[in-house]
Amino acid sequence: MKDQDPREVSASRRAFLRGIPVLTAAAVALPAPALATHGKHHWAMLVDVRKCIGCQACTVACIQENAVPEGSFRTVVSTYSVKLTDADHPATQPAGTYMLPRLCNHCAEPPCIPVCPVGATFKREDGIVAVDGERCVGCAYCVQACPYDARFINHATNKADKCTFCAHRVDAGLLPACVETCVGGARIFGDLNDPQGELRRRLDAAKAEVKVLKPEQGTEPRVFYIGLDERFQGKVEGQGTLWQPRKAHG
Amino acid sequence: MTPDIVETVNVAREVAWLPWAVQYFFLIGLSYGAYLVSLPGLVFRRCGWEGISRLALLAALVCGLTAPVALLADLHQPGRFWHFYAYFTPSSWMSWGAFFIPVYLTGLILYAWLAFRPALARHAEDGGRLAGLARGLAYGGHESRKALVAAALLAFIGAALVALYTGVEVMLVRARPLWHTPMLPVQFFVTAVAGGLGLALVFNRYLPDGGDPAATRRMAIALALTQCAALLVGAVWLVLGMSGMSPVHAQALAEVAPSANWKVSAVWAAVATVVTLAIALKRPGSGLLIGLLALHSAWMMRWTIFIGGQEVPKTGAGYYSYQLPLGPEGLMGIVGTAGLWIFLFVVLTTLLPLERIGKSGATGA
Numbered sequence A: 001m002k003d004q005d006p007r008e009v010s011a012s013r014r015a016f017l018r019g020i021p022v023l024t025a026a027a028v029a030l031p032a033p034a035l036a037t038h039g040k041h042h043w044a045m046l047v048d049v050r051k052c053i054g055c056q057a058c059t060v061a062c063i064q065e066n067a068v069p070e071g072s073f074r075t076v077v078s079t080y081s082v083k084l085t086d087a088d089h090p091a092t093q094p095a096g097t098y099m100l101p102r103l104c105n106h107c108a109e110p111p112c113i114p115v116c117p118v119g120a121t122f123k124r125e126d127g128i129v130a131v132d133g134e135r136c137v138g139c140a141y142c143v144q145a146c147p148y149d150a151r152f153i154n155h156a157t158n159k160a161d162k163c164t165f166c167a168h169r170v171d172a173g174l175l176p177a178c179v180e181t182c183v184g185g186a187r188i189f190g191d192l193n194d195p196q197g198e199l200r201r202r203l204d205a206a207k208a209e210v211k212v213l214k215p216e217q218g219t220e221p222r223v224f225y226i227g228l229d230e231r232f233q234g235k236v237e238g239q240g241t242l243w244q245p246r247k248a249h250g
Numbered sequence B: 001m002t003p004d005i006v007e008t009v010n011v012a013r014e015v016a017w018l019p020w021a022v023q024y025f026f027l028i029g030l031s032y033g034a035y036l037v038s039l040p041g042l043v044f045r046r047c048g049w050e051g052i053s054r055l056a057l058l059a060a061l062v063c064g065l066t067a068p069v070a071l072l073a074d075l076h077q078p079g080r081f082w083h084f085y086a087y088f089t090p091s092s093w094m095s096w097g098a099f100f101i102p103v104y105l106t107g108l109i110l111y112a113w114l115a116f117r118p119a120l121a122r123h124a125e126d127g128g129r130l131a132g133l134a135r136g137l138a139y140g141g142h143e144s145r146k147a148l149v150a151a152a153l154l155a156f157i158g159a160a161l162v163a164l165y166t167g168v169e170v171m172l173v174r175a176r177p178l179w180h181t182p183m184l185p186v187q188f189f190v191t192a193v194a195g196g197l198g199l200a201l202v203f204n205r206y207l208p209d210g211g212d213p214a215a216t217r218r219m220a221i222a223l224a225l226t227q228c229a230a231l232l233v234g235a236v237w238l239v240l241g242m243s244g245m246s247p248v249h250a251q252a253l254a255e256v257a258p259s260a261n262w263k264v265s266a267v268w269a270a271v272a273t274v275v276t277l278a279i280a281l282k283r284p285g286s287g288l289l290i291g292l293l294a295l296h297s298a299w300m301m302r303w304t305i306f307i308g309g310q311e312v313p314k315t316g317a318g319y320y321s322y323q324l325p326l327g328p329e330g331l332m333g334i335v336g337t338a339g340l341w342i343f344l345f346v347v348l349t350t351l352l353p354l355e356r357i358g359k360s361g362a363t364g365a
């Protein structure tokens, strides 16, 4: 990250870099990183659904970055064909496409944590919900408890697996792979505690429009959405996908 | 009619609690159910129950010893089971369960040992198969009523805790509306007791004389009562769901109502229960048939709840379709536990043949 010139990176990345306390020559020149509340980070993501083009670049980048085994996904862009009413598009086309990037919500009240019988799932100080792979017994109770189908048992490691916000990258001052690669600039990652950061500013600006998935579950997701259609906020009512990833194991 | 929304790309999550888990919940349920059936004859000394209660105790033991193996196999990291004891996590019912199971099994094994000791000694005296081992295990073959009652009490505490945790652990999963109803632990319990009675009836039928007809009838009545309870619980569930009186039940119903598979399962379960009830009342002598029917219902209920429940996507549209894999993740889980069960049954009944266990008043325990 030290080698990167902030001028060359996307808006979201530039904003992110400002929040990193790693002082580099370039960073020192930027406006002082105003890290609020005790200087602690609280990582979160904002997904601007209107900007997602459904290219699945994030899906692929995540698989590559995190060696996710075939048939499993830490993030995916759920894609739906939605019938258009006449009022939307009078007699032009019968259906439109709706894209919804999904990942672990790094909930503030994550139901996946208290159920873990060995305390392997935990929340880091910076808000990232993580799995201690050394401790996990692969009981899959957390998989059941997550209301978002964000978790799965990794068949290569036989442990619980899910999006980590690319904690290894974030700790090194990098953006999560999906954010880095997002073609439409739909994924904005940053520090909720940084009032100057792009994430905070965008959240504050869009206030009323900001939604989360399944708010009624009380999980308080830390992945926020702009442009989230109510019909997709919970379990989607419609015809299920026929495509199933080929199983990578016996 | 084309639906308004068609999902074109999404992830299909696989079931994460495998058929091993179904086997665990089935066997541990049968075990505590059968344990309860052992009490009238062995602890409360109710007249006419001795033989059947001893058979039930054997059933509780065989199932109780098999169940933890299925549970272990359902872990994707079975070698790490000791983590349950090294990292106790009070917020997790599964963590508590890891402590409840040994309490139950310790009580159950002691109780069974104390109950079968005299019979083991007699088996050794008569020069039965594995007489030497039987003599060693009998360890004098004394009857000790106080110790037996104490062990049965320990087993009772364990059984109650196991029944509680197996139900609550699943009920607490709010992310799955089908599981998240206060009725679920009750349904588990009722079908477990019915299954325990069923297995004891099956054992009873295989006694050389086909079992004591009076005992069979008594068991049939008990089984009929469990079927009435099952129907009642099912009806309450449905009414709560359909009337909208209880939002959690309404949600559970809404989740499965559109699925044809689920309708078939529901009708199947209701019909099986009514048929068991009818036969138990009309032909109480048909112990084998109603026993097998009760076992089948207990298993089907768990399969439907666990595997069927995991076929409902939490966010995606429609349903996932589960196909039973043939390997260790699927069929092997069922065949493996069945094999272990049969092995234990054969070993135990070689040491102590069924007819010796089932003989009324054989030990005066």
Ligand code: SF4
Pocket (backbone or CB within 6 Å): A103, A104, A105, A106, A107, A110, A111, A112, A113, A129, A145, A146, A147, A148, A149, A150, A151, A162, A219
């Ligand atoms: S989205 Fe699921 S896995 Fe992620 S923190 Fe929330 S409950 Fe846990």
Ligand code: SF4
Pocket (backbone or CB within 6 Å): A115, A116, A117, A118, A119, A120, A121, A131, A135, A136, A137, A138, A139, A140, A141, A142, A143, A159, A160
């Ligand atoms: S699978 Fe691992 S992380 Fe999940 S509940 Fe079990 S032990 Fe905890």
